[in-house]
Amino acid sequence: MSESRPRTLFDKVWDSHVVETLPDGTCILYIDRHLVHEVTSPQAFEGLRMAGRKVRRPDATIAVVDHNVPTTDRRLGIAEPESRLQVETLEHNVAEFGVPYVPLLSARQGIVHIIGPELGISLPGGTIVCGDSHTSTHGALGALAFGIGTSEVEHVLATQTLLQKPAKNMLVRVDGTLGAGCTAKDIVLAIIGRIGTAGGTGHVIEYAGAAIRALDMAGRMTVCNMTIEAGARAGMIAPDDTTFAYVRGKPYAPKDAAFAQAVAWWRTLPSDPGAVYDRTVVMDAADIAPQVTWGTSPETVVPITGAVPDPAAEPDAARRAQMQRMLDYMALSPGQRMQDVTIDAVFIGSCTNGRIEDLRAAAAIARGRHVAPGVRAMVVPGSGLVKQQAEAEGLDRILTQAGFEWREAGCSMCLGMNPDKLAPGQRCASTSNRNFEGRQGPGGRTHLLSPAMAAAAAVAGRLSDVREMAWREMA
């Protein structure tokens, strides 16, 4: 690597973490932060145990339970025996290997990708991994953050490194200003609609442009979160004053003089002028309307003003068959207006949209309105701290008065590993990130959209254009 070549944000973070480059170009990459949860770690700890290995850096590791946990009163314990076994297995493992752990009953418990940034564990310029594909979320801070498999979890636990080859650089620049009622979720859905679910494969995506700069940290995390849905393992946004203001004062963040030192380094990270990207995509935020998916892949996205596409218009036979299969599964017909699609359930939460800003956006729509008859609407804060904050602001009362359920923190209906699931055939407006067949429960049908759009769907009983609904900002 030559220091004179203009480098991207990704290049800089990568270069500063290479321990050694092996003859074939594979790098031993040092990992600063390793986040662990109950679903993808049991076999990794078991592997360590069988090989007689230790956790190399417990002080760079943190564990939490999120995927399996009930979102009702947790003092009652976990009824489902297999879920309970996974949680107990993690508790046993963190005790045996000395790994810091956020217990289920702690106010700091929550979805791993919400609590990492919220606690100041995820920091700019670092390498962050977790046995979970949505680790891309943490790239919003200007970190290189990506999901890994369980064998790699074991590799990081044992060595604090990973064997990796550098990714290619891709720039997604979103210029201009978002219209009213449009959000970070709409930006990222529009990007995925544009480049496709394999559009970023092999790349790290850097998001830039005026519309990205204008986003708060919650919005930036929403965008980076869904990067994996575009096929890229990591998304990154250059750290700036918005980032530093967010990090300052977080429980595990550096303090005082150490913070100043850190900021001095973080300021050197943004891509150099003239840095070269392997691929560039440019969009204008002004063209982005509120988005909603119609199919069972996140790339099957249309503006809420649009209609279900017609497979007959698709020239490629394999794609046509796939579209038809999606329409059959989703029980939609070609040409049907998205705003005519009625729903049975609403899920507001997940690591994509379970932050306080998301709950404020939902409450702004819910205030003074009521969930439509026959619709079950659920709000699941992303963490205990988000829940506390929301309750301090009275959002829980606004939402429950409007007929929403108010839950404890966890992954919940994002993937239905806990009791929160769709019944077969139920249709859900969801702020989560995946609309795959059966993702929210076997036979369940998912439409991805923003928190404001989800709340609008809840009160209307069908997919609706939030821009036609008056709302109050909850500043």
Add this chain to the structure above:
Amino acid sequence: MMDKFTTLTAVAAPLPLANVDTDKIIPARFLKTIKRTGLGVHLFDTLRYDADGKERAEFVLNSEPYRHAEILVAFENFGCGSSREHAPWALLDFGIRCVIAPDFADIFHSNCFKNGILPVRLPHEVCAMLMDDARMGGNARLTVDLARQVVVRPNGEEIPFEIDPFRRHLLLEGLDDIGQTLQHAQNIDGYEARRATEQSWLPAITAQA
């Protein structure tokens, strides 16, 4: 720990779908295990069984000879979605040692190698051709030769494929990544010591901050 992969001659199952996501390979409700084994019966669960748990006759792995398939041929973006290593574990537990597709999602691709499964990338037209071979059933076996980096069709035609040399080496030898990396432990120590001075501001994570 990992089985070597050298040469495999086996029945190949055609799965003519693109974007086969990991939820499809193994739905989330089966991730509650704390073991790596036993997931094969749930491989492709929703495609394979109906709501009553009965086998769907039309699904390829429910018919002979594909119940014994060790190779899978599919289309673009195989293994997209979640990082769950349960996906390769389920394939392996069923008996699949090789997946052939035009391209793979990154995490799934790397998870395969860690479990002794060989993902082979070949252009769409070639996959379509192999898919036709696979449709011929038990008499039409494919051979995947990792040492020579070729797929041999039933008619004897050899199709070369590319693969990362480091990954190929580990698969051929059945080597464990961690053992490999730990041979470089001194360099990791050195890196850590240097970073501890240069970035002394980076806090340690403790049970309570």
